[in-house]
Structures are given as C-alpha cells and as structure tokens.
Amino acid sequence: DIVMTQSPDSLAVSLGERAAINCRSSQSVFYSSNNKNYLAWYQQKPGQPPQLLIYWASTRKSGVPDRFSGSGSGTDFTLTISSLQAEDVAVYYCQQYYSTPWTFGQGTKVEIK
Amino acid sequence: QVQLQESGPGLVKPSQTLSLTCTVSGDSISSGGFSWSWIRQPAGKGLEWIGRVYASGATYYNPSLESRVTMSIDTSRKHFSLKLTSVTAADTAVYYCARGFYSDSEGDGSFDIWGQGTVVTVSS
Numbered sequence: 206d207i208v209m210t211q212s213p214d215s216l217a218v219s220l221g222e223r224a225a226i227n228c229r230s231s232q233s234v235f236y237s238s239n240n241k242n243y244l245a246w247y248q249q250k251p252g253q254p255p256q257l258l259i260y261w262a263s264t265r266k267s268g269v270p271d272r273f274s275g276s277g278s279g280t281d282f283t284l285t286i287s288s289l290q291a292e293d294v295a296v297y298y299c300q301q302y303y304s305t306p307w308t309f310g311q312g313t314k315v316e317i318k
Numbered sequence: 319q320v321q322l323q324e325s326g327p328g329l330v331k332p333s334q335t336l337s338l339t340c341t342v343s344g345d346s347i348s349s350g351g352f353s354w355s356w357i358r359q360p361a362g363k364g365l366e367w368i369g370r371v372y373a374s375g376a377t378y379y380n381p382s383l384e385s386r387v388t389m390s391i392d393t394s395r396k397h398f399s400l401k402l403t404s405v406t407a408a409d410t411a412v413y414y415c416a417r418g419f420y421s422d423s424e425g426d427g428s429f430d431i432w433g434q435g436t437v438v439t440v441s442s
Contacts (some may be wrong), residue, residue, distance in 0.1 A: 206381075235427075245428035254432035257366065264424050266430065298365060302418070302426050306380040307355075309365040 207231050207301050211310035217318040224286040226313045228299035232278045236303065243303035246275055246284045249312075250295045258297075261282065291317065319399035320344040322415050322433035330409075330440050336402040340415030340433060348373045353418040353426060356389065356400045358411040359435075366411075370418065370426075371398050381441050405440045 208231040218224040234243045242262035247255035257266050259275035262282055272287040286293055294317060299310040326338035340354070349355070358367040369379035371389040379387045383402070391398040402409060412435040419427030 239424055241423075241424065243427075247429075254416075254435050255429070256432070257428055257430050260419075260428040260430075300365075300428065302428060306382070307367040307426075309341050309367070311364050 206306055207234065207304060207308050208297055209280050209301055209308050209310040211297075211299060211313045213313060213315065214311070215314040216284075217316045218289045219318045220291065222318075224289050224293075224315055226284045226297050226299075226315070228277075228282045228284070228310050230280045230282075230303075234301045234303035235279050242261055242278055242282070243301055244275075244277075244282050245300045245302065246273075247298045247300065248293075248295045249298065255298060286315070289315070289317070320381050320417065320431050322417065322431060324413060324415050324433045324436040326413075326438070328437055330405055330438060331404055331442050333404055333438055336400070336405050336409060336438055336440075338400045338415075338436065338438070339397050340399070340412055341397045342417075343396070346393075347391065347396045347398065351420055354391065354398045355416045355418055355429065357416055357429075358409075358415045359414070360411045368400065368402075368413075372420070392393060403417060407440050410438065410440045 210229045212227045244262040246259040250254040263275045273287050296312045296314050321343045323341045330336045353370045354369040371377045371391045386403045388401040414435045415433045416429040417431040
C-alpha cells in the first residue's frame with residue numbers, strides 16, 4: 206500500500222495569511238506515460254462529507270476559490286491557501302489514486318489563530 | 319445535478335452483516351466514465367477506502383477488508399451496494415459512497431461527488 210503522510214497534523218493561521226499543508230507519499234504517484242500525478246486534495250468541514258478541491262495534484266475543481274492551489278510532483282505535494290478565510294476552517298486530506306488500495310493522508314486541521 | 323444517498327440500518331450486531339445501498343440521482347449510473355466507491359470514517363478519525371465497482375460489475379477491494387466485502391451494482395435501479403460480513407466494533411463508522419472519474423486514457427481519478435454519509439454502529 207502507498208502510505209500518505211501529511212504535515213503538520215494541525216496549524217493555526219491568522220485571517221488573510223497563507224496556510225500550507227504538505228503531503229508525502231511512500232512511493233511516487235507520477236505516471237510518466239501521461240505526465241500526471243495521481244493525487245487529490247479534499248476539504249472536510251464538521252458534519253459534512255469531504256469535498257474535492259484539487260485533482261491531478263494541481264488542477265482546481267470548477268467552483269473552488271482560486272486562493273486554493275496545489276503543487277508538487279512524484280512523492281512531495283503541497284496544498285496552499287493563499288489568504289485564509291473563516292470558511293476555510295476544516296480538515297484537509299490528500300489522497301492517492303495511483304494504485305489500489307487508494308489511500309488518504311491522516312488529515313490536517315486548519316484553524317484560525 | 320448528480321446526488322448520492324446512502325441508506326441502510328444504523329445499528330448492526332457483532333458478527334452479523336452490514337448492508338448499505340447508495341442511490342444515484344440526476345445521472346445514469348450505467349454511463350461510462352465513472353467508478354462507484356465506498357469509503358468509511360470512524361468518529362474523529364481519517365478516511366479509509368473500502369472498494370469500488372464499475373457499471374460493468376467489475377470490483378476492486380481494499381485488501382485489508384477483501385475477505386469480508388462484497389460490492390454490487392444495479393444499473394436498472396440506479397444504485398450500488400456494500401455488504402460487509404462478520405462485523406465488529408471496529409467497523410463502527412460513517413460510511414460514504416462516492417463517485418470517481420474514470421477514462422481509458424488516464425485510468426481512475428479522484429472522487430468528485432460524495433453522499434452525505436450514514437452512521438453505522440456495531441453493538442449488541
């Protein structure tokens with residue numbers, strides 16, 4: 206299984222400031238034949254299901270605010286919130302869909318400082 | 319607008335079988351380009367992918383649960399199902415169904431639509 210490890214487990218950021226969450230996979234999730242990283246980011250608010258933010262490591266889902274961006278390749282990835290808003294308080298998960306079983310990171314809780 | 323809705327018993331006794339159904343509305347479950355997954359989340363914990371099924375009926379399971387899991391799809395009734403046998407307290411969780419992208423050129427993709435989830439408690 207590919208193990209996904211996120212860091213930090215939690216972070217507190219002031220409103221309007223930048224938040225960055227890291228995700229590392231135990232093996233590469235980059236598929237060279239199509240030049241894609243099989244990595245997604247989700248946001249989960251309390252009592253709600255996860256919602257897709259980013260797929261193919263850096264493609265923002267339609268309707269997701271552009272303050273959310275994804276970067277990285279191979280085994281190291283980052284989700285960045287450029288200017289934290291109150292509605293961004295949530296737990297964020299990375300997920301690999303490169304190989305079965307699909308696996309998630311343990312989650313990173315983002316709070317307001 | 320595609321929506322997914324989980325249904326099934328909220329309480330299951332230990333050693334019995336957990337059975338859940340996910341009903342898809344707003345689009346055809348038999349159209350190509352998607353897989354249909356079950357994912358669970360114990361209270362206060364992370365997400366665990368259980369398995370997926372395609373409109374063709376092909377299935378892939380998490381090896382950690384494979385001996386106890388069966389998934390199926392009924393395209394005429396627009397739903398897919400999960401059966402998990404010999405449950406224990408460790409199977410207590412919120413169970414989500416979700417839709418994943420699929421294409422011949424890129425293979426499987428991320429989960430773009432999720433159900434609201436259903437709480438299943440294993441207890442006598």
